[in-house]
Amino acid sequence: MNQPKRYLITSALTYANGPLHIGHLAGANLTADIFARTMRNLGKEVLYVGGSDEHGAAITIKALKEGLTPRQIIDKYHAQFEEAFRRIGISFDIYHRTSEPIHHQTSQDFFRTLYRKGEFIEKETEQFYDPKAKMFLADRYIKGTCPKCGYEAAYGDQCEKCGSDLSPTELINPVSTLTGEKPVLRKTKHWYFPLNKHEVWLRQWINEGILDGKKVHDPRTWKNHVIGQCNSWLNEGLQARAMTRDLDWGVDVPPEIPGAEGKKLYVWMDAPIGYISASKQWAIDHGKSWERFWKDEGTALIHFIGKDNIVFHAIIFPALLKAEGSFILPANVPANQFLNLEGDKISTSRNWAIWLNDYLESMPGKEDVLRFYLTRIMPEQRDSEFTWKGYQEANETELVNNLGNFINRVLVLVNKYYGGEVPDFDPNVQLTSSAGEDQISFQDAELLLVFDKLQEMVNAIRRFEFRAALRTLMEISSMGNQFLQFNAPWQAYKTQPELAAAVLNTGIQIVTALSVAMEPFMPFSSAKLREMLRLPAVAGRGELQDILDALAEGRLLLEPGHQIGPARHLFERIPDEVIEAQRAKLVKTAPAQAAEYPPLKPQIQYDDFARLDVRTGTIVKAEKMKKADKLLVLEVDLGFERRTIVSGIAQQFKPEEIIGRRVLVLVNLAPRKLRGVESNGMILMAEDGEGRLHFVSADTDDGWPVS
RNA sequence: GGCGUGGUAGCUCAGCUGGUUAGAGCGCAGGAUUCAUAAUCCUGAGGUCGAGAGUUCAAGUCUCUCCCACGCUACCA
Structure with a gap:
C-alpha cells in the first residue's frame, strides 16, 4: 500500500461526567499520541484531534x-480533561468540546x-409525555392497569402478572412513575438511519478494504477483534437506528425541519462529528484547510478507541460519512482492549481506578514513567493489567537500569575524558x-x-504495535550497554585512546538517536536528554x-567537537514506601447508587396484602435453564405438593449450592412460561445494598x- | 444461548501464509566487570504451547468437540 500523504488522527471523545483515569490513556489517548x-517526527502532515463529549442524559442526571x-x-x-491531557503530554493539535457553537x-x-x-426514514409515533417533568417517558416509566388481566401495576412494556407484552397506550389509567402525574399522549417524530441499507458495502469494505470498487485499505492491517466484532454485528443483521431523541441537553435538530421542536440529535449524530468540528476550529485557528484532511484521498483517517467503541467507529460512523457523500472513511480503527487494575476491572462507580489528576499531583515528574509502563502493558490484543509492583519494576529494570544507565554511562565518560566534547575518532579503528x-x-x-532497529520500531508503530515498538527502542539501549561492555572504553582510555574515542563517539551517536x-513514548525525558546534549527539543518536524x-x-548525528552538558539522571528509583502509599489509596467502595434505598411504594390496604399467599418450602431440585444465563429451574417441595418454579438467580447461585434451602414462596402467582418452561410461583429474595440476593x-x- | 477475541516458561508477552533441538524481557542460579543510580555483560536451569480427538510426511500454527477469561448480543429484573 502507498504511504499516506497525511494523517488525521482521532482519540475517542471523553465523556464529561467523571474524572480521567489510566484506562482512558491506555485505550484511546496514549496510543494516538x-x-x-x-508521524510528525517522520515529517508527515498530521492533524490530531480530541475533545470532550458533553451531551446526553447522563450529564443531566x-x-x-x-x-x-x-x-x-x-x-x-472539560477544563479538568484539557489540563490533565496537557500535563501527561498528549499532543492534541486541538482539544475541542461538543458544546461549542461550531459543533452544533x-x-x-x-x-x-x-x-x-x-437518507433518513421518518417515523411518527404517539408517546406519553409527562407535563410536570416536561419530558417524554420511556415505556418502563409508565404504570397502569393491565387491559388483559386487570393487574393494577403493569409496566408500559409488560404486565408482570400475566406476562403479556404491552404497549403503554394500552394501559388503563396510565401514571408516570417519575411524578405520579397522568401522562398525556403526544405525537413525536423521529428520524431513523436505515443501517441495513448499508450492509452490503460495509461488509466488503471491512473484510476486503474495497469501497466502490477501489482498494482503500488493507484489512490485514486491521486487528482481528475489530473485524470479528464488526462481522458479528453484520451477521446479526443491521437495524435502522434512531438518530434523534426527545432530550433536553444536546444539539437541536435543525429547526427548519418540520417536527424538530424539542428534538435533539442522538449521540451518533453528535459525538463522532465532534472530530469534524474540532478539525474546523483548528483550521480557523491556524488558517488551514480542514477539508484537506477529511475529503482528500491522500489522508489516512485513524480512529483510536477502546473496544467498547468498535461498532460505533467501524460501522455506524463510516456509514454516516458514506451517506453524506463527501468524506473519506477511516483507514483503520485500532481499538485496544481493556486495562484492569490490581486484579479487578477499572470502575469509576466503585472508585477502583488510578485517577490521572491524583497521579499527576502525587507523582510529580513521573509522567513518562506512567506513559512508559502503560505502553509496555498496553492491552493491544487482549485485556491486560496494571499493578503498582509492575510499574515499580518496569521503572527500575528498564528505565533506570537499562535506558537511563546507558545514557548516563556515555555522558559521564564523555564529560570525564573529553571535557564534554564529542571526541573525534579514526573510522578505521576496529571495534567489538x-x-x-x-x-x-x-x-x-x-x-x-x-x-535497522529504528526502522523496526517505526514499522511496528505503523502496524499499531506499540508494545513491540517500545521493546525495540529498549533493545537499542541494550545494544548500547553491550557495546560499552565489550569495548570497555574505561580501560581502553589508558591503553588504546583511539579505541576509547571511537567507542564513545559511537556511544554519543546512539544516545542522540535515542x-x-x-520522544513519542517519553516526551519529557526526551526534552531533558536533548537539553543535556545541548540540542533543541524534538518538535515534531521530521527529526x-x-x-x-x-x-x-553514513553521516554522524552529532559532530566531533560538539559540546554537551553535564550528565544528570534521567530516571530514578521509586522507593517501596511510595509504591505502597499509592497502592493503599486503592479502596473499593460500593457504587453510590446502590447505597440509596429504593423509594417506598404507594400505600395498599390489608386486602391487597391478604391476596398474596406465601408459603414455606424447600428446594429439592435445581438446574440451569438451557439457553439462558440468569435462569434456574427449581423444584420446590411445599409439603402438600411439588412445584416447578423458574427463578432469575443463576448469576448468584449455583444449582448444587441451593438444594435443600428453605425458602418462602409466593404460591398464588399466575403461572408464566419463561423460555418454554412453566413457572408456578415465585421465590422471595431479599436484596442488599450491593445488589446481592439472599434467601428468606x-x-x-x-x-x-406466612402472613 | 448465539457471536467475537484470547488462553504459550513463576510473571509479562513474541511466534507471519503448518517445516530443523518453541523465543524475548523480568525473576532465579553461577561467573565476569567497575564508566554507571549495587547499575552492566556472559552462561545456565525452567514449557507434554488450556483439554481431548482429527487432517498431514510434518501442527503452538489447520479442522472438530469441550473447558476457562473478557466483550457484544439475546433472554432475564
Whole structure:
C-alpha cells in the first residue's frame, strides 16, 4: 500500500461526567499520541484531534444529583480533561468540546445533508409525555392497569402478572412513575438511519478494504477483534437506528425541519462529528484547510478507541460519512482492549481506578514513567493489567537500569575524558560489535545496526504495535550497554585512546538517536536528554526522518567537537514506601447508587396484602435453564405438593449450592412460561445494598402460610 | 444461548501464509566487570504451547468437540 500523504488522527471523545483515569490513556489517548508524535517526527502532515463529549442524559442526571447545571458540570470536566491531557503530554493539535457553537452547527449541517438526500426514514409515533417533568417517558416509566388481566401495576412494556407484552397506550389509567402525574399522549417524530441499507458495502469494505470498487485499505492491517466484532454485528443483521431523541441537553435538530421542536440529535449524530468540528476550529485557528484532511484521498483517517467503541467507529460512523457523500472513511480503527487494575476491572462507580489528576499531583515528574509502563502493558490484543509492583519494576529494570544507565554511562565518560566534547575518532579503528563479543566491527557498521532497529520500531508503530515498538527502542539501549561492555572504553582510555574515542563517539551517536526515538513514548525525558546534549527539543518536524536519513548515508548525528552538558539522571528509583502509599489509596467502595434505598411504594390496604399467599418450602431440585444465563429451574417441595418454579438467580447461585434451602414462596402467582418452561410461583429474595440476593426462610414445616 | 477475541516458561508477552533441538524481557542460579543510580555483560536451569480427538510426511500454527477469561448480543429484573 502507498504511504499516506497525511494523517488525521482521532482519540475517542471523553465523556464529561467523571474524572480521567489510566484506562482512558491506555485505550484511546496514549496510543494516538504516540502514533501522532511518530508521524510528525517522520515529517508527515498530521492533524490530531480530541475533545470532550458533553451531551446526553447522563450529564443531566449528574447535574441534578450535584445540584448544578449541566453547563457547570461540563465546564468543570472539560477544563479538568484539557489540563490533565496537557500535563501527561498528549499532543492534541486541538482539544475541542461538543458544546461549542461550531459543533452544533457542524452536526446540524451534517444532519441537514442526510435529510435532504433522503437518507433518513421518518417515523411518527404517539408517546406519553409527562407535563410536570416536561419530558417524554420511556415505556418502563409508565404504570397502569393491565387491559388483559386487570393487574393494577403493569409496566408500559409488560404486565408482570400475566406476562403479556404491552404497549403503554394500552394501559388503563396510565401514571408516570417519575411524578405520579397522568401522562398525556403526544405525537413525536423521529428520524431513523436505515443501517441495513448499508450492509452490503460495509461488509466488503471491512473484510476486503474495497469501497466502490477501489482498494482503500488493507484489512490485514486491521486487528482481528475489530473485524470479528464488526462481522458479528453484520451477521446479526443491521437495524435502522434512531438518530434523534426527545432530550433536553444536546444539539437541536435543525429547526427548519418540520417536527424538530424539542428534538435533539442522538449521540451518533453528535459525538463522532465532534472530530469534524474540532478539525474546523483548528483550521480557523491556524488558517488551514480542514477539508484537506477529511475529503482528500491522500489522508489516512485513524480512529483510536477502546473496544467498547468498535461498532460505533467501524460501522455506524463510516456509514454516516458514506451517506453524506463527501468524506473519506477511516483507514483503520485500532481499538485496544481493556486495562484492569490490581486484579479487578477499572470502575469509576466503585472508585477502583488510578485517577490521572491524583497521579499527576502525587507523582510529580513521573509522567513518562506512567506513559512508559502503560505502553509496555498496553492491552493491544487482549485485556491486560496494571499493578503498582509492575510499574515499580518496569521503572527500575528498564528505565533506570537499562535506558537511563546507558545514557548516563556515555555522558559521564564523555564529560570525564573529553571535557564534554564529542571526541573525534579514526573510522578505521576496529571495534567489538554489540552483536557479539567475538565480532569485529567499525563505527559505521555499528550505527547501521541502530538504523535497522529504528526502522523496526517505526514499522511496528505503523502496524499499531506499540508494545513491540517500545521493546525495540529498549533493545537499542541494550545494544548500547553491550557495546560499552565489550569495548570497555574505561580501560581502553589508558591503553588504546583511539579505541576509547571511537567507542564513545559511537556511544554519543546512539544516545542522540535515542533522544529522538524515545520522544513519542517519553516526551519529557526526551526534552531533558536533548537539553543535556545541548540540542533543541524534538518538535515534531521530521527529526526522526532526518536521523534515519543521516544513518543511512553514513553521516554522524552529532559532530566531533560538539559540546554537551553535564550528565544528570534521567530516571530514578521509586522507593517501596511510595509504591505502597499509592497502592493503599486503592479502596473499593460500593457504587453510590446502590447505597440509596429504593423509594417506598404507594400505600395498599390489608386486602391487597391478604391476596398474596406465601408459603414455606424447600428446594429439592435445581438446574440451569438451557439457553439462558440468569435462569434456574427449581423444584420446590411445599409439603402438600411439588412445584416447578423458574427463578432469575443463576448469576448468584449455583444449582448444587441451593438444594435443600428453605425458602418462602409466593404460591398464588399466575403461572408464566419463561423460555418454554412453566413457572408456578415465585421465590422471595431479599436484596442488599450491593445488589446481592439472599434467601428468606422460616423454621416451620413446609407448606404453612406466612402472613 | 448465539457471536467475537484470547488462553504459550513463576510473571509479562513474541511466534507471519503448518517445516530443523518453541523465543524475548523480568525473576532465579553461577561467573565476569567497575564508566554507571549495587547499575552492566556472559552462561545456565525452567514449557507434554488450556483439554481431548482429527487432517498431514510434518501442527503452538489447520479442522472438530469441550473447558476457562473478557466483550457484544439475546433472554432475564
